Each structure stands twice: as C-alpha cells, then as structure tokens.
Amino acid sequence: MQPIQSSALASLAQRCPRCHQGPLFTHGAYNLAHFTDMPEHCPVCGQAYEPETGFYWGAMYISFAFSTGIMLVVGVLLYYFAGDPDTWVYVSAVAVATVLLAPLSLRYSRTFMLYLFGGISYDPDWANHAPVRRRG
Template identity: 70%
Template sequence: MMATIDSNTLALLQQRCPRCHEGQLFTHSAFNPVRFAEMPERCPVCSQAYEPEPGFYWGAMFISYAFSTAIMLVTGFLVYHLLHDPAVWVYVTSVAVAAVLLTPLSLRYSRTIMLYLFGGVQYQPRRYQPAGNR
C-alpha cells in the first residue's frame, strides 16, 4: 500500500487518485511505448471511478494542446539561443523530436489535470472502505 499524500498538488504530480491520493492513475510506466495511456476503470485502493462519464477525457485534448504549444515554444527558444539561430530544418527536427518524446507525459498529465479539475472528486482521507473489505 502506498503512503497517503495530503497535498492535492503532490498527488497530481505523482498521478495518484484524486479521492484517496494512494491509488495509481495509470497501470503501466510512462516509458512503456504501447501501454503508457492505460488506466484502470477504478482506483485499486478506494474504488473511485476514473472516468466519471463516457467521453470525459475528450476535454483533456485542450490541456494537451496547451502542453504541446509550450513544448514547441520552449524547444524553439532553446534551439534559437543554444544553437545561435540555425537553419529551419533544425527547428522542425528539434520540435518534432521533443514533441514525440514528451507525448506520454503530456497525455498522462492532461488526463490527470482533467480528472483533478473537472472530475468532481474531492480528497477524502480515510473516508472510504478499502477495496479488500467489501
């Protein structure tokens, strides 16, 4: 069993359940190239549903778009300043590589933020019945 995190921000950063802050939101590592986006249907600790309604995570596309824009701007800025304004193909290649490599993190944090901000779930320390005692 994982240690409880009292801070919503730390629980979000560690991608834990918004209700109990103990259960993991994703079943596989972010480094798994095929299954990095898989989520269990419910929290393994408190049984909180991770998809409050069908199609809930469509809204995460807008958050992901913001992440992608930030990745492109930061990468372009770094290329400009570190490589002293190289050719256009260097910008395009750098941005494309950064976007592809950071896709798993962008998707996972988009879903996590969506669930924390719009999922209607509040942190309830120890107000639930553990999964093994039902």
C-alpha cells in the same frame, strides 16, 4: 503507503484524486503498448476514474497546451543556445521533443483533466465514505 497530503503533488505523482494513494495508470509511461491504460476504479478506494462517458476528450485541449509549451521552450532554447539555427533545425528539434514527450503529455493531460474537472476532491477519511460512482 501514506497518502500524499497535497493535491498538487498527488496529481504530479499521478495518484487518485480521492485517496491520493491509488495509481491512475496501470503501466509505465514509456511502455508504448499500454501507456494509456487506466483502471476503471481506484485499486485503493474504489473511486471511478471516468466520471462520465467520453470525459477524457477534453484532455485533448490540455495536451495541445502542453505541446505548444514544448514547442515554445525548444524554440527559445535553440534560439539562445544554438545561435538561431536554420528553420529545419527548429522543426526537427520540436518534432523530436514532441514525440518523445507525447506519453507524458497524454498522461498528465488526463491527470489534470480528472483533478480539475472530475468533481472528485481529496477525502482523508475515504475509508468511512462510499466512493462516488459513475452513473449509466
């Protein structure tokens, strides 16, 4: 498989930040028993996916931003296309949308956390360099 050259596109495809080929997750997003499962290392280049213990705790803030965005988008859509319905309609629609999009929100929050704060950069010549391993 050819690596994705753009880091932005590789993050959207949820690929390894170092080689842009290995998947970040082992199962599909809507496999509800295993949607959070990540391998310890990239199956292609061997890069560690957890730079330090507890690294993904920070992804909660990114996930919160996604949930806030979902709430705003659903609220604006309801306001303009449903004629400003009752409050219970807003609450129900936001709750349903947030629950349905939760697996994607969690996965993308972890992906963006790794890409933005993991200290791993794309290396097109990764086969000739040793991966950065987690200490400890």
